[in-house]
């Protein structure tokens with residue numbers, strides 16, 4: 810048995826680990842000079858919704874599809890935000906520094922997590938630009954030991 814036989818979600822530490830990660834991440838976002846203005850209208854449900862999204866992406870419960878509108882709703886949340894490359898890159902930098910502390914010290918796990926964050930933030934920034942019209946983005950993407958499933 811390889812040490813990566815358990816699901817990516819279980820290896821991450823499931824919902825409790827994602828909660829620790831995202832709560833610690835947003836504590837920093839809200840005092841970060843680059844990111845704080847972007848999250849001026851931040852709501853407490855935001856944290857819960859990001860945890861539900863990441864849980865589904867990484868192979869946990871499909872709560873975002875079942876309760877929060879799925880992939881289309883996630884993309885819609887970013888429409889019109891006009892996320893700059895500086896903001897996107899800072900978001901990545903802060904969450905990866907937090908993941909290094911809060912997620913298991915497993916090189917492949919940290920690498921795959923970082924790859925998802927790079928991929929996902931580029932999509933979020935892209936759809937946030939003016940004039941984006943979402944087609945049907947399909948189901949919530951899944952990401953695991955092999956990357957995009």
Ligand code: HEM
Nearest residue numbers: 847850851852854855858859862886896897900929930933
């Ligand atoms: C992998 C990348 C990302 C994921 C998984 C993600 C996830 C989410 C989710 C789940 C929501 C909906 C929250 C809700 O329903 O309350 C949301 C909203 C939002 N996201 Fe992202 N996001 C990503 C990247 C980014 C980036 C790079 C930025 C800006 C630098 C950003 C800024 C925002 C803002 C401003 C909102 C609306 C906040 C609010 O009013 O609650 N996101 N995001």
